[in-house]
Each structure stands twice: as C-alpha cells, then as structure tokens.
Amino acid sequence: MGHDLRATRTAVAVGALVLFGVLMWWGVTPTPAFAAPGASGERDAQLVYCLDTAHRGDLVTAAVRLGLLKAGATAQDTVVPTAAGGRMTLEKWAERSQDDFGRACSALMAAESDTPGAAAGGTAEDGWFVTFLKSLPLLGAGALLTLGGQFSERVSAExxxxxxxxxxxxxxxxxxxxxxxxxxxxxxxxxxxxxxxxxxxxxxxxxxxxxxxxxxxxxxxxxxxxxxxxxxxxxxxxxxxxxxxxxxxxxxxxxxxxxxxxxxxxxxxxxxxxxxxxxxxxxxxxxxxxxx
Incomplete structure (x- = not known):
C-alpha cells in the first residue's frame, strides 16, 4: 500500500538523522581532560574553589596522593612539585603546572559531594549547538516512537x-x-x-x-x-x-x-x-x- 511505503521511507529518514546526530555529537563533544581551558568557566571554578583558604590544605593532600607534589615538602603555604621547578606558592603552581593543578583540583571537587562548581563546570562550555546535538538522539527516538505508534494505529484502523x-x-x-x-x-x-x-x-x-x-x-x-x-x-x-x-x-x-x-x-x-x-x-x- 502507498501509505506503508511512505511511512517506511519516513522512518528510514528519521533513523538516518538520528545516526548523523550521534556521529556529530561524538565528533564535537570534547575529550575529557583534567585541566580546563585557560579562559573557561570550569577553570575559573577550579581556581576559586581549590585556592580558597578552606580548601588549600585538601588540595595539597590530593596532589600529594596523586604524586603531583612532594610529600613533606610543604612549608609556609609553599609546595614542591615532583616535576622540576623548585619551591613555589600554590598560585604559582596552578599557573605553571595547569595540567597537574587541574587534575588535583578535579579530583578534590569530585570527592566533595557538596561542591557546586563541579556540576557548573561540566556544562559551562556547552553551547546551544552542542546541547542540541546531545539531545538529538532522544528527539530522534521520540520521533521514531511517535511514527511507529501512528503507523501501528493506521494499520489497525485499516x-x-x-x-x-x-x-x-x-x-x-x-x-x-x-x-x-x-x-x-x-x-x-x-x-x-x-x-x-x-x-x-x-x-x-x-x-x-x-x-x-x-x-x-x-x-x-x-x-x-x-x-x-x-x-x-x-x-x-x-x-x-x-x-x-x-x-x-x-x-x-x-x-x-x-x-x-x-x-x-x-x-x-x-x-x-x-x-x-x-x-x-x-x-x-x-x-x-x-x-x-
């Protein structure tokens, strides 16, 4: 029947659109990294949270456990990275070793269940296009379900x-x-x-x-x-x-x-x-x- 053929073609087109959206999502979604981009909202959240007086000690502890700072080498708010660089302040370490700082801070923020910056940093870089692509599979699945329901109802009515x-x-x-x-x-x-x-x-x-x-x-x-x-x-x-x-x-x-x-x-x-x-x-x- 003619309407069956048209419905099948529509289902194929919607399925292709869903597949394209998934591939695009994989292509544009950034690979997770420990260090946030230098001028990103997530980077700002890390600096504000982890360099706060209440969290500096926890940051040093996390970095030592991850092998990023030397144990027992902290004194007067200074640290010694395991990599070359000598003694420096936490601010200087965050500036010079952004990857190590980001790794330690991300681990600390993930461990803190009451951290508001962790959730905020996860979506700070998602623009409307990326958000649309991420929602495209759900939209496509909903369209397929709707199309399938309409097709089934039409066949039953016939x-x-x-x-x-x-x-x-x-x-x-x-x-x-x-x-x-x-x-x-x-x-x-x-x-x-x-x-x-x-x-x-x-x-x-x-x-x-x-x-x-x-x-x-x-x-x-x-x-x-x-x-x-x-x-x-x-x-x-x-x-x-x-x-x-x-x-x-x-x-x-x-x-x-x-x-x-x-x-x-x-x-x-x-x-x-x-x-x-x-x-x-x-x-x-x-x-x-x-x-x-």
Whole structure:
C-alpha cells in the first residue's frame, strides 16, 4: 500500500538523522581532560574553589596522593612539585603546572559531594549547538516512537475497516442472494440487479485483503468465483426449466453461496494461521539430481 511505503521511507529518514546526530555529537563533544581551558568557566571554578583558604590544605593532600607534589615538602603555604621547578606558592603552581593543578583540583571537587562548581563546570562550555546535538538522539527516538505508534494505529484502523466491510458485504450478499433465489424458483425472469450490486460491493473489499500470500490469494479467488455473476438460466439444452428444476438449480447455488461466504469469514482469522497456510503452499526445494 502507498501509505506503508511512505511511512517506511519516513522512518528510514528519521533513523538516518538520528545516526548523523550521534556521529556529530561524538565528533564535537570534547575529550575529557583534567585541566580546563585557560579562559573557561570550569577553570575559573577550579581556581576559586581549590585556592580558597578552606580548601588549600585538601588540595595539597590530593596532589600529594596523586604524586603531583612532594610529600613533606610543604612549608609556609609553599609546595614542591615532583616535576622540576623548585619551591613555589600554590598560585604559582596552578599557573605553571595547569595540567597537574587541574587534575588535583578535579579530583578534590569530585570527592566533595557538596561542591557546586563541579556540576557548573561540566556544562559551562556547552553551547546551544552542542546541547542540541546531545539531545538529538532522544528527539530522534521520540520521533521514531511517535511514527511507529501512528503507523501501528493506521494499520489497525485499516484492518478494522476492512473487517467491517467484509462482514457487512457478506451479510448483504447473503440476503440479496436468498431473495433472488426464492424469486427465481417462482419466476425464471426474477430481477437480478440487486444481487449483482451486492456481489460487486463484496468484491471491492475482497480485492483489498492484504497478505500473507495465502489469504490474499484466497480473497482474489473468491472475488472471481462468487456465484450469481449472471442471472440463472430459464432453459437448458433447448428445454424450458420448470419450477422443480429451477428449485434444484437454486438449491445448488444457495449451497455454493454459503460455502463461499464461510471462506470470506475465515479471511478475518488470525494472521498466524494464514502464515502457516502460506508456508504450506510454497513448493518444496528441488533436490539436486532429482531430474536426472
């Protein structure tokens, strides 16, 4: 069906957009580093927090444990880096060894559960474009879920509509066929237009029945084989059909109508049954050398 193809194409396009967004996110999201950029909000938060009087001692302790400062070499608010440089103040160390300072300060801030700067520094550098790219996978997933729900509802609505049309069409054809056959038994020239219209109205839904293949093929066959495509005969082999002969003719057609309408009702059965019928109808694979 046309709308199924369009829905599939839309789903593919949305999926491609989601994939593009994820790749772009991976490409533009900066690799985590210990030291924040020199003029960033995160760097400012590190300087303010870790060089505060209340946290300087904890900063030195963290740096010593990480092997960035020499243990026991701190005196009068000065430190000695493990790397070359000699004794210096914490401010000078933060300026000269930005990577080491950033590593120690980040560890300290992460360890402090009540640190407001840790969360603030994590998003300070995220512009609107990066934020958009980060949210794109969620937006894409939401779009796919919405599209899938709409597609499922549309398919269900089509199935319900077709089931109703088949049921009402079969009932109308059964009624019209019964009236025509009863009239035919009394008069060979009974009006055939009503039953023909009911037959055509049932053929329309039959031609719209979707797969599996066995169900679709059965519906197409029913559309061709429905009885009463033409008026019943008033004579056969040059001999006029009397009322008894017409009653016998009508009874045979009546049985055929009921048999075909039972098959129409079976079309609304579970899809699993028709998939099984489809598999059974497939030809068995040819055995190598069987034709030899």
């Amino acid at each position: 199935r319900r509509r077709l089931t109703q049309q088949l049921g009402s069409g079969a009932a109308a054809f059964r009624t019209a066929a019964g009236e025509y056959l009863a009239n035919y038994e009394r008069r060979p020239d009974a009006d055939h237009t009503v039953v023909l219209a009911a037959r055509d109205a049932l053929i329309g839904p039959l031609l719209q029945v979707p797969g599996p293949g066995a169900r679709r093929d059965t519906a197409r066959r029913l559309a061709v084989e429905l009885p009463l495509a033409c008026p019943l005969p008033s004579a056969r082999d040059g001999a006029f059909l009397g009322q008894g002969a017409r009653a016998q003719e009508a009874q045979g057609v009546r049985q055929s109508v009921e048999r075909q309408l039972r098959t129409v009702s079976d079309l609304n059965g579970r899809a699993l049954y028709w998939r099984w019928r489809t598999l059974r109808a497939r030809p068995a694979p040819a055995t190598p050398g069987a034709s030899a």
